[in-house]
Amino acid sequence: MLLANSEEYNDPILYDKENEAFQSDISFLLEMAKKQGGVIIDVACGTGRATIPLAKEGFQLIGVDIHSEMINEAKRKAAKLDLQIEWLKQDCTILNLPCKSNFIYTVGNSFQHFLTNEAQDRLLTSVNKHLEIDGVFVFNIRFPSPEELLQPSTEEYWKTYVDPETHNTVVVSTISSYDSLRQIQHYTTIRKYKNNQGVLVDEKITNISLRYVFPQEMERMLFSNGFEIEHIYKDWAGNPITNDSYEMIYVCKKKK
Structure with missing residues (x-):
């Protein structure tokens, strides 16, 4: 994710005021976490909007983001709640994490910040490298209607x-x-x-x-970067995608 495209993330306090109330993805992520077990990696975690609720439920979390301001605010919020979360400032296209995971996610439509084919491929390759075999990767992106x-x-x-x-x-x-x-x-x-x-x-x-990425384009991209698509939903309630969807939620598995 290029820092040149980061004006919306230079003020983490403002970001939280406008985004922290969004919680519809948390229940979905919690159910996935219960199924997978082990350390969970939140890629492009921001101020921990989705990281902290999972940690509060007892899961082990690593939050990764390239923006220092966002990571620092996430650390402050987690410390206030006495939560042991490992926060790392890294470029998500070249992750170098201390472990592999059965469950990695990136939410908040973060995938859309990777603007070129090369950046998207590097992100997916980087995530795949840190997944265990059959590990699950969940992300969302706006539907290009x-x-x-x-x-x-x-x-x-x-x-x-x-x-x-x-x-x-x-x-x-x-x-x-x-x-x-x-x-x-x-x-x-x-x-x-x-x-x-x-x-x-x-x-x-x-x-x-x-x-923006179209569904057929995404299918080919995921397959070429080592993923199988298990589900595509139009919302976090798990409803199937349709032509009038506003969002695409992908549940992918690392290929053997």
């Missing part, structure tokens, strides 16, 4: 929330453009901070690029 890709290139409202510290209202909007040749969506996120009188007091603009 026309609605998702062909968004207008004008500023579009996304969501509003209240900052729990400043009590400012944060109005979030995005501008997107899709590069069809490279299958990359470029996003500009605009956050407007308003006080309780509705007066604009601050504005923050960040940029990020995300690679």
